[in-house]
Amino acid sequence: MTRFILPLAVLAAAPAHAASGPFFSLRNTDFIVLLGFILFLAVLVYFKVPGMLGKLLDQRAEGIQNDLDEARRIREEAQALLASYERKSREVQDQADRIVAHAKQEAEAAAEAAKADMTASIARRLAAAESQIESAQASAVKDVRDQAAAVAVAAARKVVAEQMDAAKAGQMIDASIAEVGAKLH
Numbered sequence: 001m002t003r004f005i006l007p008l009a010v011l012a013a014a015p016a017h018a019a020s021g022p023f024f025s026l027r028n029t030d031f032i033v034l035l036g037f038i039l040f041l042a043v044l045v046y047f048k049v050p051g052m053l054g055k056l057l058d059q060r061a062e063g064i065q066n067d068l069d070e071a072r073r074i075r076e077e078a079q080a081l082l083a084s085y086e087r088k089s090r091e092v093q094d095q096a097d098r099i100v101a102h103a104k105q106e107a108e109a110a111a112e113a114a115k116a117d118m119t120a121s122i123a124r125r126l127a128a129a130e131s132q133i134e135s136a137q138a139s140a141v142k143d144v145r146d147q148a149a150a151v152a153v154a155a156a157r158k159v160v161a162e163q164m165d166a167a168k169a170g171q172m173i174d175a176s177i178a179e180v181g182a183k184l185h
Contacts, residue, residue, distance in 0.1 A: 022030055044050065164172075 025031060
């Protein structure tokens with residue numbers, strides 16, 4: 001440190017040479033200022049202020065370096081976290097796509113099943129309707145036959161009643177009794 005004081009003193013004394021009179025006199029203000037400055041530098045060196053300033057600067061540089069390292073570490077963690085979230089987002093999107101595709105397949109299958117059920121239901125209803133129609137036709141035919149038989153019996157009764165007299169009725173009764181007796185024995 002003393003190597004810096006001598007050149008500094010020489011530079012500081014250079015303007016003092018321009019002053020009139022002897023330089024190393026207590027009446028010369030430049031000399032007094034030079035002595036005060038040298039004394040100030042000596043006090044700084046005695047109390048090790050340059051070392052303290054160096055330590056403070058080193059501590060500050062170390063703190064800044066620690067802050068930079070911490071920021072770098074946090075940045076790397078943030079990038080890793082971002083990559084993880086992006087990967088999870090892609091996985092969730094893929095899963096959602098699979099769920100939608102599966103739901104579409106199930107909906108199509110359900111639609112096909114409903115269509116098959118509807119076709120079967122229509123076929124059952126048609127068969128039931130045809131059965132009811134056939135039953136109604138059979139019932140109508142039976143009713144027509146019964147009605148025709150009733151009309152035929154009534155007509156035959158009327159014709160027989162008109163053509164029948166007491167003698168013929170007796171002969172028919174006798175013939176019927178004989179026929180029943182023959183069939184029973």
